[in-house]
Amino acid sequence: MPSELFLQQCRQETAALHALLSLLEDEQRAIVRFDALKLDACAVSKQQQLQLLQDSKAQRLALLAAHRLDGKTAFLQWLSAAGPAVQQAWMALEHELAKVQALNDGNAAMAAERMAFANEALAVLREEAKAIDGYGRDGNFAATQAASRRLGSA
Numbered sequence: 001m002p003s004e005l006f007l008q009q010c011r012q013e014t015a016a017l018h019a020l021l022s023l024l025e026d027e028q029r030a031i032v033r034f035d036a037l038k039l040d041a042c043a044v045s046k047q048q049q050l051q052l053l054q055d056s057k058a059q060r061l062a063l064l065a066a067h068r069l070d071g072k073t074a075f076l077q078w079l080s081a082a083g084p085a086v087q088q089a090w091m092a093l094e095h096e097l098a099k100v101q102a103l104n105d106g107n108a109a110m111a112a113e114r115m116a117f118a119n120e121a122l123a124v125l126r127e128e129a130k131a132i133d134g135y136g137r138d139g140n141f142a143a144t145q146a147a148s149r150r151l152g153s154a
Contacts, residue, residue: 003086009063010089013056017096020049024103031110034118 023046030038061070069075079090 003082005063006060006082007086007089009056009060010086010093013053013060014089014093014096016049016053016056017093017100020046020053021096021100021103023049024100024107028103028107028110031107031114034114 023042027039027042027046029035030042064070064075067078069078079087
């Protein structure tokens with residue numbers, strides 16, 4: 001297989017991963033700030049970037065298959081003989097992929113934690129809203145059912 005073609009493919013995929021990493025950093029800032037609008041924009045951009053990555057990966061796999069390097073053993077044998085530039089490009093791709101996966105997993109965990117917090121806050125607010133009947137005739141908050149019961153009354 002032509003090493004230059006594979007090298008170009010690795011660099012293209014690594015650049016796409018780097019762009020995704022940048023999007024994930026934006027997503028993380030939006031999660032921390034509870035910025036729903038930014039999160040929505042990040043989700044759209046993230047989906048587009050993931051599609052580009054999927055297309056790039058498919059091209060790389062097709063290139064490997066065309067040269068009968070679609071098996072892991074055959075690929076690793078070819079890679080070890082391919083030269084340092086190709087090996088470094090492959091390692092850079094794998095390194096960038098690991099960073100993307102770690103940040104994406106971290107964002108998912110943080111988003112789940114923030115969602116749980118938001119749900120708890122909503123539940124508290126809903127319970128407090130149920131406890132308030134509204135305003136009485138005098139313009140003050142009306143007493144709740146539980147608070148209006150007198151001691152000893154049944």
